[in-house]
Amino acid sequence: MTQKEYLSLVDKLNYYNYRYYVLNDPIVSDYEYDMLLKDLIEVEEKHPEWKVAYSPSVKIGADIVDSINTVKHEVRMYSLDNVYNEAELYNFLARITRELGESEIYFTVEPKIDGAAISVTYEEGILKQALTRGDGEFGEDVTHNIKTVRTLPLKIEEKQKMILQGEVFISKKTFEVINQERKKQGLNLFANPRNAAAGTLKVLNSKIASERNLDILFYSLAYGYSSSSHYENLNFLKKLGFKVSNLIKNVKLADITDEINKLQSLRESLEFEIDGVVVKVDDINLRDRLGFTTKYPKWAVAYKFPPTQMTTKVIDVVFQVGRTGRVTPVAILEPVTISGSTVSRATLHNFDEIKRLQVMIGDTVFIEKSGEIIPKIVKVVKENRKEVKEITFPDFCPVCKEKLLMEEGDVSAWCVNSDCPARIKYSVLHFASRDALDIRGLGDKVVEQLVDKGFIKSIADIFELDEFKLLQLDGFKEKSVSNLLNSIHVSKNKPFDKVLYGLGILHVGKKTAEVLAQHFESIDKLMQANIDELISVKDIGEVVAHSIYTTCRLEKFIALVEKLKSFGLKFELEKKDIPNKLNGKNFLITGKLSRSRKDMEELIRENGGNVLGGVNKDLDYLIVGDSPGSKLDKAKKLNVKIISEDDFMEMIK
Ligand code: IVH
Numbered sequence: 260m261t262q263k264e265y266l267s268l269v270d271k272l273n274y275y276n277y278r279y280y281v282l283n284d285p286i287v288s289d290y291e292y293d294m295l296l297k298d299l300i301e302v303e304e305k306h307p308e309w310k311v312a313y314s315p316s317v318k319i320g321a322d323i324v325d326s327i328n329t330v331k332h333e334v335r336m337y338s339l340d341n342v343y344n345e346a347e348l349y350n351f352l353a354r355i356t357r358e359l360g361e362s363e364i365y366f367t368v369e370p371k372i373d374g375a376a377i378s379v380t381y382e383e384g385i386l387k388q389a390l391t392r393g394d395g396e397f398g399e400d401v402t403h404n405i406k407t408v409r410t411l412p413l414k415i416e417e418k419q420k421m422i423l424q425g426e427v428f429i430s431k432k433t434f435e436v437i438n439q440e441r442k443k444q445g446l447n448l449f450a451n452p453r454n455a456a457a458g459t460l461k462v463l464n465s466k467i468a469s470e471r472n473l474d475i476l477f478y479s480l481a482y483g484y485s486s487s488s489h490y491e492n493l494n495f496l497k498k499l500g501f502k503v504s505n506l507i508k509n510v511k512l513a514d515i516t517d518e519i520n521k522l523q524s525l526r527e528s529l530e531f532e533i534d535g536v537v538v539k540v541d542d543i544n545l546r547d548r549l550g551f552t553t554k555y556p557k558w559a560v561a562y563k564f565p566p567t568q569m570t571t572k573v574i575d576v577v578f579q580v581g582r583t584g585r586v587t588p589v590a591i592l593e594p595v596t597i598s599g600s601t602v603s604r605a606t607l608h609n610f611d612e613i614k615r616l617q618v619m620i621g622d623t624v625f626i627e628k629s630g631e632i633i634p635k636i637v638k639v640v641k642e643n644r645k646e647v648k649e650i651t652f653p654d655f656c657p658v659c660k661e662k663l664l665m666e667e668g669d670v671s672a673w674c675v676n677s678d679c680p681a682r683i684k685y686s687v688l689h690f691a692s693r694d695a696l697d698i699r700g701l702g703d704k705v706v707e708q709l710v711d712k713g714f715i716k717s718i719a720d721i722f723e724l725d726e727f728k729l730l731q732l733d734g735f736k737e738k739s740v741s742n743l744l745n746s747i748h749v750s751k752n753k754p755f756d757k758v759l760y761g762l763g764i765l766h767v768g769k770k771t772a773e774v775l776a777q778h779f780e781s782i783d784k785l786m787q788a789n790i791d792e793l794i795s796v797k798d799i800g801e802v803v804a805h806s807i808y809t810t811c812r813l814e815k816f817i818a819l820v821e822k823l824k825s826f827g828l829k830f831e832l833e834k835k836d837i838p839n840k841l842n843g844k845n846f847l848i849t850g851k852l853s854r855s856r857k858d859m860e861e862l863i864r865e866n867g868g869n870v871l872g873g874v875n876k877d878l879d880y881l882i883v884g885d886s887p888g889s890k891l892d893k894a895k896k897l898n899v900k901i902i903s904e905d906d907f908m909e910m911i912k
Contacts, residue, residue: 262306265309268299268302269299269313270414273313273414276409281500299314315413317406317407320407320465327400327461329397339371339556340552351560355558358549359549364541364542365490366510366511366512367509368515368522368538369539370522372426373453375428375460377401378398379423379475380421380422381483382420389401404468405427405473412501415500420482422482428475429455429471429531430474477503478493488509488542489542489543506525515538519562522536533564539558545558553910566628567628568597568637569596571593571623573590573619573636576607576620577591578653580681585671586671586673586674587606587607588609589606590604590624592604602628602634604633606633607636611670616636617639618636619644619649621645622640622643658674658680661675687718690718690761694760696757698721700742709724751828752829753829755833756777757772760773767806771803774798776832780831782820782831783830786820788807793807840867840911845869845880846870846879847890849884850887866910874894881902
């Protein structure tokens, strides 16, 4: 075979793939395809210098990476605001109609696929990079695995740079097959197709991803060729060979509910899971006028389906000890499948919840599952009661056997033994979690072994782990040891607010930790603050203030902070941690606002934006108040985003 013949074989096989996977309309038999692919692989082995990045041989999983890199998104990946009923949807639509002052607005109505968001970049017609959503600003580079998606073209006709956004998913059928296989092999089962897809995206060996049959449906052209209609853009993507759902419709406002109902009635019969419907303004120019909040586009909304309910039986109730020592009753259920995922546990929260539901062991119950939330019991079918047993709360911690504490009026019991292995385990997992120190590789199974073996008795012990200790863990070899030690090392650079959140002070969530870090700027100042000072901080109430105050006076906590400081963790705000919500964007103000010019300009700079001297092509946003000047017309001509003072406040909220 000559090099030219090789290249035409690549194109031919890519086209066969497209016919088979995207169009479901093959033009060669599987046998013929397999034979040609075999030829291709042989040639590539003989002439590795010929091999092109878009060769169909990558679909069977060729690349293995050492680790997954975090990369900044060129186009930010937004999430969607949710509505849960028609009234809320109408509020959203009414706001848009009011704001735009137009009557004939078209909206696309799209299935909301329940998978993992992905952004895919093409340059010169070749697939270059695929990133997960991550936090919207930074994603994880999963190009090696995305290349294995059969329905994704590796090469396209359009040569201009393009960035597409879509959803990676695993079909309901494939999900069942994967789990059956895992069961046979004694592996943990995936809870639902979404978890299976998200988990598969992050495997290091693309051969595994290739075997899991990932699929992608695209829902947005984020960069590149663009008509003024989103719907037309999607058709353009279809023409280029991308998979776009045929269920997407472009309709007038009055027809939106009909379309939603249609999709809802199709839900069970679809090959993939959907958890709602997305409604988007179709016209890109109108979208630009509506803009974004910090998290969501103002021109789109997710209409979430009501959670699916099922009945099952409570087999038992166990008690779990969490990070804070709170003891939570968990119902063990006869396994049932709710919209594709198997449910065998449901939280019962606390005493009050058990009283409210009047649930007993042996009861038939209705359980409900919605999105991320752990399934919950919504109702007991008392008519079915036969042999039931009352739920009794333990007096002693089920893990460390110390006496549990329950104060008057409290709805939960607490294990106050801070050395309780269950508490240590959850504290460590919390400290290592994504929103805290994000220590990759320090997951459930690893932490459990570390605590059981006595290598970790407190968060600080993480930083004293070494090769000797880690090599004693199941499945740990030199490579995994060095990866984990490396993630631990890298985590020391996490900013102060993440460390503070990771410490797990009761009631101090991610947002509160950010507020505290910004306000006090160092742990020392925070630890010295009295209750009044704490309450005076924006968004901090009495309960939170007391929790912080008390924790900061615990000898153990003080010692922990000192120890972590000695390992070099960050307990002070750094200059670069000053908020950068505006991300270096350029602003200008025209007209009269409710705040003074000076205050506004200060707000812009404090949040990481710049104030320009006049309208020019570098200007990103013009903030417009009452009786605006000529800047407005100039800015419109340059297609600068025009926003109100309220929009701006929303951006820095
Ligand atoms: S549009 C800027 N359209 O839902 C708009 N999202 O809850 C970004 N999703 O992160 C999203 N189907 O992963 C859009 N047809 C669809 C979607 C969709 C599923 C996911 C997506 C997003 C999440 C938000």
